[in-house]
Amino acid sequence: MAITDIDRAAAEQLAAHCGIPNVARSSEEILADRTIEAVLICSSTNTHADLIVRAAQAGKHIFCEKPVDFDLAKVDSALAAVNNAGVKLQIGFNRRFDADFARARQSVTSGEIGKPHLLHIISRDPAPPPLSYIKVSGGIFLDMTIHDFDMARFLIGDEVEEVYTAATVLVDPEIGKLGDLDTSIITLRFRKGVIGTIDNSRKAAYGYDQRVEILGSDGAVATANCYPNQTVISTGSAIRRDLPFRFFMDRYTESFTNELRAFVQAVLEDRAAPVTGIDGRAALRLGLAARKSYDEHRPVQVQEIG
Amino acid sequence: MAITDIDRAAAEQLAAHCGIPNVARSSEEILADRTIEAVLICSSTNTHADLIVRAAQAGKHIFCEKPVDFDLAKVDSALAAVNNAGVKLQIGFNRRFDADFARARQSVTSGEIGKPHLLHIISRDPAPPPLSYIKVSGGIFLDMTIHDFDMARFLIGDEVEEVYTAATVLVDPEIGKLGDLDTSIITLRFRKGVIGTIDNSRKAAYGYDQRVEILGSDGAVATANCYPNQTVISTGSAIRRDLPFRFFMDRYTESFTNELRAFVQAVLEDRAAPVTGIDGRAALRLGLAARKSYDEHRPVQVQEIG
């Protein structure tokens, strides 16, 4: 674990509490350590590209949180460094490792539902993040939808070639004042003809709403939200259950474990990482296209970007 | 429609409102009418057996509401009259014609779940009837459970040979003062080995609770309650839906129509009635055995009855 000087005391306390044996004073210290084969980059987005380049040059395999960067040129430099070094790079699109989304993907690859025709992704946060976060988030499409763009590519197994964005500010006008949006539906058109939508909202009063549906030529698959319990209470006023998991740490716990296990396996068994820099780049491009579509109020070809 | 003098005016008004063209002044008038092939007996229980005998003697096919009578000897006389006259008798166990229970039965006859092993019937009213009704109801086992006894025989396709009753008064002590019970679990043992339970309560705050479950050697079948709509509301406090149908008129509407259609078809096509006097007698016997088990606090062989 590498820490910056500023919060070193706090980090050392935390590390001690969690039983983390070694705490480095800087990323340099880690990159210089020849006994370390692989690194996880979980710092703020603006540091990702540079850390990837340096880690690749140090010969480390790399797991990096999404997004790689908001700038396509910087992403390309980072991916080039990874390529040149011949190291593995896995991007933190953890949702691919979620049991439900993996099952939905399986229903496509197995032919269980035939050829996919229509896709819907619902991805809503329980409440907007602080405005201070919104400011540096890169905007809803790069911060939030980026996961859904990856999910769309993953589920259908095809590239999106056109996007159309209908978006607005309905949750909090302050978000609008920052130039961002909080409610949107993005229409996707894939190369092989599938049409889909991504529905995003910064506020779902009932909790974290994360679902996908695919209609295929022979059937359909639909995931449901995940709940802390499966218990139903029936009273004189309603048949009800408790709210679904409130946010991503609870909803996606297992997928976070699974993605790191997959990364470690890829390194140990010298196999390709299951989610690569190419995937990170593709999702970013879709995010940029979605914003362009909103700004220019027209469908945008993804090849117009980058 | 035959009416008694006492409520003749009211009945004639009702008949006019509903577009019923002919109203008879007495059951005699109906039974004497040679153009009438079949009659429906929906009067109070104490009049059933006598009306069956007279209708049979008049050569009418008969549909009679359950139970035939609370007394086994009177039931036997009525069935004998039916037999002698060679007319059809269908008993009003409408639940056999419910889409869900019919589907559960089908899962047994089709072999879909293998050979049945365990059965559960849940049958709960939303609220107890008036005490005045309880008094003349014949008690919970003959009034309420009688439907479930028929359902048990119908679903498994076998006779119950032993019952054990655990029952009590938890809903309303006034019911206990009348010598009746309001909460019970009856264990059934069928001839071919299936074990089952019937769960009855006079009060389910959330509405009419009518479900069955069967475990078989190769699987299980379970029905769910029926709702006026399939809509789910998600708010900051719960994921909920509206209550199920409140009582039998709403829950079983379709089955009432279906049972009469089946009776008419049996008459028109001269086929056996789908639910016969034998079924009515068997359910009554189980009700009497259940009460005996409660009174004597021991498992009772059904052959001890009648």
Add this chain to the structure above:
Amino acid sequence: MAITDIDRAAAEQLAAHCGIPNVARSSEEILADRTIEAVLICSSTNTHADLIVRAAQAGKHIFCEKPVDFDLAKVDSALAAVNNAGVKLQIGFNRRFDADFARARQSVTSGEIGKPHLLHIISRDPAPPPLSYIKVSGGIFLDMTIHDFDMARFLIGDEVEEVYTAATVLVDPEIGKLGDLDTSIITLRFRKGVIGTIDNSRKAAYGYDQRVEILGSDGAVATANCYPNQTVISTGSAIRRDLPFRFFMDRYTESFTNELRAFVQAVLEDRAAPVTGIDGRAALRLGLAARKSYDEHRPVQVQEIG
């Protein structure tokens, strides 16, 4: 019931079978009958506008199946005739009378889910109609989506001001050869800011898929498909239930009854019809806008139409 000469014999047979006492030889005969207050127009679409005009001139209240016509000018003439005659006109948007969609609407009007933000309508047929029908259908947007346009307006209680259509042919290339589409997602933008989608497919292998979802500021509402039974079968290979209702006659039986009851009540009690010619016109306009958006590959303002 009015019949054309060509199928008179067949119609008379049918009428006799169903117990319909009077069969007219022509619509003229009906319109000339002073004892008839109201008429139902259920003929082919190309005859609707003319029949409405003639019925209005004859002073009859009118129930007319959707759509009124494919041509906005003809619709306007028909509505003018209705206005001049002071008769009621109800359009056959039966889905407003479906228990689930009515409940979804109620969740908006009651404030239960707060102010609406996002809407999704899924409306898929089990299988495409014959090509001969497709040819005269007016195209998917006027034949199939027209119901969903009405549903969108009904659920949100606001007018759509912009549509964007992403559509294609994935079900049957023959449909494409006729110039029609079989798979589409239309994005709707309402005046007050709500964004929504309508998902249509001519083929859902599992049956008739008819659902809506609304996200509001304080919660969400979602309807589910309707099934002939609520029974779940569990075996060694899956937990499963039977398919939902196969098509509209089964799925919407109750709503068809309800819409006619509402029409009759409106006539008897001299109240406004619950779905008017204005609603028919608005849905048509949206259908025309959706096609224009597809043809011109851009978002279309509804005011560009008519």
Add this chain to the structure above:
Amino acid sequence: MAITDIDRAAAEQLAAHCGIPNVARSSEEILADRTIEAVLICSSTNTHADLIVRAAQAGKHIFCEKPVDFDLAKVDSALAAVNNAGVKLQIGFNRRFDADFARARQSVTSGEIGKPHLLHIISRDPAPPPLSYIKVSGGIFLDMTIHDFDMARFLIGDEVEEVYTAATVLVDPEIGKLGDLDTSIITLRFRKGVIGTIDNSRKAAYGYDQRVEILGSDGAVATANCYPNQTVISTGSAIRRDLPFRFFMDRYTESFTNELRAFVQAVLEDRAAPVTGIDGRAALRLGLAARKSYDEHRPVQVQEIG
């Protein structure tokens, strides 16, 4: 970790693989180690009572897998040793720590469903264990139902005073030849009047079936089975989902973690263990009473036992 000499090599390999730093050669070695505060007894049932006594005498806090023993006198000796030593004893009734059952219990303690009236516990294994295991299992009531007896006491918060057992052999006749049963329904009567059932089968083709339902004066609570995913597949033949978790290691993973965390907390914070030797004794007594009821074919008062 203590190991017997016989499988020492294997155990040491396993321990090394799992990163277990210390492996003791015998339980004596552990009990003699003054730095060890608490021990987990997970050996075969016949060794539990003796190990509890020795651990208590060594002053260790004890977590012991259920059942303590099949013999009430040996249990009493063990509990006496624990009492004398003043150490804590927690019994491995892990299901109390399952999120669903805990939620069901909460619905009772919170008053959410009013006062409990009726209880149903469904507890079915996916397939019978090997006959070699059946032989030493203590029989279905002490091996399998013992968990459900504890669950019944936990959910209702009251003691069972009478049981009635209806049981048979339907899954595998070989189980019957060993004098055991594989299919049973036990009726429970609690002191304060609640009536309940425990449904057990050694074979549910669809997987591990673990559910509870409670009807209370103001409502009901019901848990559902747990699934590896929440994904629904719709095809031309069925609407279906994958099977629930196959067996206890998957179904109850979280509860095993939770029970050990609770034990550790009880030790660290010097609080009462959440499931005690008293609970272990009570469940054993119910198992013995259930068998007696089966053998004597009559309801048995629990006070007849021990």
